[in-house]
Amino acid sequence: MDPVYAERPAPAGLACLWTSTVSSPAVQRVVPDGCTDLMWTPATGALVVAGPDTSAQLASFGPGTLYGVRLPPGAFPSVFGVPAHAVRDQRVPLSELVPSARLTTFSSMVDFCASRVVVDPALAATASLLRSGDVGAVAWDIGLSSRQLRRRCLDAFGYPPKVLQRVLRFDAAMRLAWAGVPFSTVAFEAGYADQAHLAREVRALAGLPLGQLIRP
Template sequence: MWSPSTGALFVAGPDTQAQLAVVEPGTLYGVRLPPGAFPSVFGVPAHAVRDLRVPLSELVPGVRLRSFSDMVSFCASRVVVDPALAATASLLRSADVASAAWEIGLSSRQLRRRSLDAFGYPPKVLQRVLRFDAAMRLAWDGLPFASVAAEAGYADQAHLAREVRSLAGVPLSQLIRS
């Protein structure tokens, strides 16, 4: 993330709960990495910075980036997504953890370790985040919230509402307005 008013470049680790920040509109820009790319870009396992905001210079000593476009170029030049990790994320969208591990050829314990390193979350939490991401796309497309809940795999609209508030810190209606 880059703040033009301060010139600060920092990395937002994977979040397990809402991280609300007060910023002026238009003053914060970010690069969103593909799932599993964090370790290749920053050289540390994703779980090492879970729920943290860390100056880029602490993760990658000696890096000298002066602008957001420098940050984009830096990330793009280092992104490597392991096909097995992409398959993991894809499988976890529709299968339970044990089935996904079996399909990939890993034990549940191995899948947990790899998931923590690559995504910052254990597989069950990753499933929760992926389902939330799918729900957000549907909501931004204008689907009614009950349809969003059904299509994204929530038990009902109330379950969707609880998960959105837990992960984003605000109700879904407020989140899609921002």
């Protein structure tokens, strides 16, 4: 049985709250989206932080329910106190990042993240510009050198600017594809050169063709 995944709105500053439930063990492909997550497995009490991914991860689930709090791109350092690149492509116990945290319920997880998250408009603007702009031009527009922009992106998002650009563009494409938009239109609206470019990037970041990735 595939995991039954559900999202609901989160407090200000967080991306969403989610659950994934299975009645028997299952494996799910998790694709990069620029976000990070704090996850809790009630059956074991495990609290794990999922860092920003650069490629698809295969995650084992269940049986039972996995609870998650998703942070938007750029929010990780304010909640966990370390640069996002320190946990890139990793799953790390919360106790290694915040030893003082004592979380035993989903609501305590939400409160923990909501009370610590800082929304930085400058980071949101940087991400928005990088979705479609040239990296050098973006650095110029926001008054940073290329090296400063790289350092800012690594600390806040976990990626260098060009990788962040690829991940954000891929996430935009996935959202359009899941909504039923034709792939040729997805390529245009998400900022790819053409549909072949979209296909190459999806395979590189997700490990599967787009049609297979969004198949129910």
